[in-house]
Amino acid sequence: xxxxxxxxxxxxxxxxxxxxxxxxxxxxxxxxxxxxxxxxxxxxxxxxxxxxxxxxxxxxxxxxxxxxxxxxxxxxxxxxxxxxxxxxxxxxxxxxxxxxxx
Amino acid sequence: xxxxxxxxxxxxxxxxxxxxxxxxxxxxxxxxxxxxxxxxxxxxxxxxxxxxxxxxxxxxxxxxxxxxxxxxxxxxxxxxxxxxxxxxxxxxxxxxxxxxxxxxxxxxxxxxxxxxxxxxxxxxxxxxxxxxxxxxxxxxxxxxxxxxxxxxxxxxxxxxxxxxxxxxxxxxxxxxxxxxxxxxxxxxxxxxxxxxxxxxxxxxxxxxxxxxxxxxxxxxxxxxxxxxxxxxxxxxxxxxxxxxxxxxxxxxxxxxxxxxxxxxxxxxxxxxxxxxxxxxxxxxxxxxxxxxx
Numbered sequence: 411x412x413x414x415x416x417x418x419x420x421x422x423x424x425x426x427x428x429x430x431x432x433x434x435x436x437x438x439x440x441x442x443x444x445x446x447x448x449x450x451x452x453x454x455x456x457x458x459x460x461x462x463x464x465x466x467x468x469x470x471x472x473x474x475x476x477x478x479x480x481x482x483x484x485x486x487x488x489x490x491x492x493x494x495x496x497x498x499x500x501x502x503x504x505x506x507x508x509x510x511x512x
Numbered sequence: 513x514x515x516x517x518x519x520x521x522x523x524x525x526x527x528x529x530x531x532x533x534x535x536x537x538x539x540x541x542x543x544x545x546x547x548x549x550x551x552x553x554x555x556x557x558x559x560x561x562x563x564x565x566x567x568x569x570x571x572x573x574x575x576x577x578x579x580x581x582x583x584x585x586x587x588x589x590x591x592x593x594x595x596x597x598x599x600x601x602x603x604x605x606x607x608x609x610x611x612x613x614x615x616x617x618x619x620x621x622x623x624x625x626x627x628x629x630x631x632x633x634x635x636x637x638x639x640x641x642x643x644x645x646x647x648x649x650x651x652x653x654x655x656x657x658x659x660x661x662x663x664x665x666x667x668x669x670x671x672x673x674x675x676x677x678x679x680x681x682x683x684x685x686x687x688x689x690x691x692x693x694x695x696x697x698x699x700x701x702x703x704x705x706x707x708x709x710x711x712x713x714x715x716x717x718x719x720x721x722x723x724x725x726x727x728x729x730x731x732x733x734x735x736x737x738x739x740x741x742x743x744x745x746x747x748x749x750x751x752x753x754x755x756x757x758x759x760x761x762x763x764x765x766x767x768x769x770x771x772x773x774x775x776x777x778x779x780x781x782x783x784x785x786x787x788x789x790x791x792x793x794x795x796x797x798x799x800x801x802x803x804x805x
Contacts, residue, residue, distance in 0.1 A: 458794040
């Protein structure tokens with residue numbers, strides 16, 4: 411699953427999450443395959459970001475899983491002796507890994 | 513800096529805040545509204561119609577109330593509906609802080625995102641804990657770091673020094689603020705919103721978001737804002753000025769603690785909302801550029 415700007419969306423990508431308007435109205439459900447026409451319609455409706463299945467786009471400055479975990483650990487550097495926060499860090503790490511798999 | 517110097521500096525800062533120049537002060541409409549709410553016969557629709565005379569403010573306000581951190585399933589199209597749904601405290605806060613948000617959006621997108629993220633997380637926790645006004649708790653989250661905007665805009669020289677201290681010595685922004693100004697952002701933000709006559713249920717959580725148990729009241733709201741700040745930094749959305757997760761107040765945690773399963777649900781919920789928030793901040797920035805506001 412990857413969150414990408416609509417400008418990088420391309421036909422044949424599959425939506426992993428529903429696309430909503432600013433008012434929260436659902437424009438397109440998950441599982442729908444994007445077409446050129448659909449992308450242009452979504453873009454005209456003011457959609458900026460879509461979440462698609464897999465990992466179709468290599469974004470500039472994008473981080474690898476290892477980098478994300480390393481940064482997570484760095485953010486927790488000052489509180490690593492706190493058992494509650496350590497548990498929170500582990501939970502977020504699991505969450506990042508699970509998200510990367512889907 | 514010795515104690516006497518520190519006290520003097522604190523006084524100076526407080527004084528300067530009263531005559532703040534670079535930050536927009538309370539818009540005239542806010543003080544007018546203050547008087548209006550004192551009138552017991554005032555209705556939401558009459559209040560709404562006063563606010564709606566200011567179109568720019570109305571459009572800003574509706575954008576904010578329709579953004580994902582309040583999470584209403586339907587679009588709110590009129591200010592009077594927003595007053596009924598969100599309560600006057602929230603609307604007033606959004607009005608008096610809207611100009612500050614403009615400053616944040618253009619000068620510090622990272623802090624803007626951090627604030628929106630904290631508001632979102634605070635809303636999630638407030639709902640889960642069954643607090644009566646979750647939107648108000650979100651609003652407290654939204655303004656918790658207002659003091660940082662003030663420091664950046666009003667104390668430019670000191671702000672630079674603070675940033676250097678964070679970078680060179682690896683200390684937190686709050687520690688650097690205390691060392692450099694004798695007072696840190698929670699207190700500064702608190703002073704400012706006190707001047708705006710916002711209620712204590714918003715002021716206290718802002719002042720005590722790093723030490724919620726010291727608050728004389730509304731410790732539950734302060735605890736939620738405290739942990740929301742921690743969580744949004746922990747997941748790495750936005751930037752609070754330094755990269756570190758701040759220390760946890762364990763007594764506050766006792767008030768709001770949750771198990772692993774529930775925390776996982778919160779992380780999933782937060783993920784969804786962060787995607788919407790990214791969309792929201794992009795939209796806000798585009799409208800800003802487009803309309804040349």
